[in-house]
Amino acid sequence: MTKLTEIIDAASDDAFTTSNLLRKVQTVAFRLQAENLGKWAQRELFGYKEGEPVPTYRGPFPTPVIGTWSGPGGSQLTNAVSAAGIPEDFLSACFRTTVLQPVADLELLSSSEKNPSMSWDPYTVQEYARLVAEKKGGAGFYMMELISAKQTLPQNAIRGIIDSVRTTALQLALELERVSPRAGEPDGPTTADPEVKLVTNNFNFTINGDGNNVAAGSDIRQRATVNKGDIDSLVRAAIELGLKPEAVEDLQAAVLADGPRPGDQTSKFLSQLRTGGYALASGVSSNLAAEGILQAVGAFFGVPAA
Template sequence: MNMLDQIIQEASTSSIPVADVLRKMLVMSYRIKSQETVTWVKHELDGYPRDESVRLPTYRGPFTLPVHGTYSGYYGNSRTGPLGRHGVPEKYISAMFEGPLTEPIMELEALAAGENDPGFQWSPVLIGQWNVWEDEGRVPRFEGMNLISAHATLPRSKVKGVIDSIRNNALTFALELQSSYPQAGETDGPTVQDAGVQRVVSVMITNVFGTGNNVAIGDGNTMNLTVQPGDLEGLLDAAAKLGLDEKARDELVETVTGDAGPEEKRSRLAAFGERVKQGGVSLTGNITANIAAAKILELGTQFLGG
């Protein structure tokens, strides 16, 4: 049983922890030399930063959270009730009513198996701000009472959904690779330098992160671009559609038409594609680095005759 078979079998078995599946995914990602999936798997295993330095997968939120507050008034009176977004300034919405799941997969599985729904308490600063809005008439209030605490809750069903999404993405990725590259993940197997493997990686990253400037995206036009062997005009036209500016197109031409032999040209093409993926080559338009790099590698390979 090879690496892909193991991942498919374990990802299909609900009793096997997703962390075990991800560790095999990590091995496979290193072997296919896919930095994108290595980074994704590491973050799923270790957790995501609680800031904007790394984009979260779409399935990790942020989620809209129900919030319940506790009020206190004269003579020790108290009551609880739901708090809504109406009247709350937009810049406070995420801190009060939304929450992402950034925890490592093992913590998510522990939360899903627990008896209580996870959540968080509003900070004293947010409590004080809410009471100011009540005094200003921005938000509803209980007459003669002030908010003293508020708790945002995330239903465990959401946590279970995140876990299932991670498992399903791992399974789908392994199945897609296996359909065309059954030796992917084996020692000396195919890597992302093969345009087909890179396409599978790009689609997987798109499924995980959605569309955006830092992940692979594309549209029907870019995905259907093809170049005939030796068709330099067609290659340049396709490169322009992918967002390469004139300087980058000239560099691509030099890469695939220089005096080097066929293998050296392919090596240089792979290096050029890696620079595009890492942001070393400027792109214009809405096509992002990952998909542009994959398509450039594919088109350059077609130009060179496969």
Template structure:
């Protein structure tokens, strides 16, 4: 069985997406594709918060949940949904609504684990975001119960959206291996091609784009 055949089987059957990507990284090194190796590395290690992500990693619409601080009464137990409709109408088309979006920058092994247990991807808000929201409450830009402010908040991306990201990665690996197999069946083998031909490069670009 050739390397590409093993990669195809892995993309279809191996539970660990990270293990599949390690196979892609080995393929990339053997055929001399820095572009493909960089993609596999980014998926394995995760993306920086300020760097572009592939389109299949978002941004996705998500939910916001908050923990209220009540006066009197202290911090309320549990988290409560914060609907977009709680914001003043003139704010609902503003950049502020990006708190309801999330870019999935996490490594694939973390995403695999979330899919396995059926959990959402949770992103806590920073102190600057919480301070801004509390200022909005003060000036009437956010409708909450009287005497309430926000002590903590987070965005939650539903598990089915997380699964779509993982499925997209695996589908790209499968498409890549099938596309290369038609052009260079021995790609990835120890005695296979050590340079990417223009046709192989086209497959890589189209698959990862």
């Protein structure tokens, strides 16, 4: 049984923990020399740092906020805190959340009967009350004061993250198996193989969404956006990445010949580009151009590689 088969089986078996699944992905990433894939698995295992870019499936999510108001005679009222009209910065910080915890923690939370919640600090409670008083957003209750509030993350959001991680690993393994069944084995191919490289590069496009900025290294200053299925944007990116007209025409012909997914014609073009088979703009190396085109082609095809 290959490592890819192990990942496919584990991702399809709910009895297999997501942490163990990710450790298999780490092994494959190391053997493929796929740094971006290895970093993803490690961050999912150990959690993301505050301010660090996260995959789209980790948020930000809208989070319901439940508040407690105090009124005359010691009366209290518990109700939803309104986000209507709240300024964007306050809304982003207090009514949305991005989930950074390791998947092992998320699996524990998903088994709980209660939605996890986090209390607003006293300053945030006072700031919300000020916005309501100054009619700058939110809502209050007559003769009552907000004294506490809790921001809640629904269980379905947590389960959705876990499911996305498992599906990502499954799709990656299936795509690698399609282009090279020995990928991930000790004596198997690495990212030096153009098809394997394309799959692992497209991993970033899959977890971060379609339509990505493409940069091809320190020697190439241009930046281009390639949209899924948009041949014109791919052509523009190829020109900005240093390809001459003949190479651009061949690239366009290759991707169109391969159809909805990268295939033999695209791989042949990339191999020829990497080995110096095309004239490039001054100051652009074949390797840098090939790296940029790999990313651009991946964005064009939107390969579900991870």
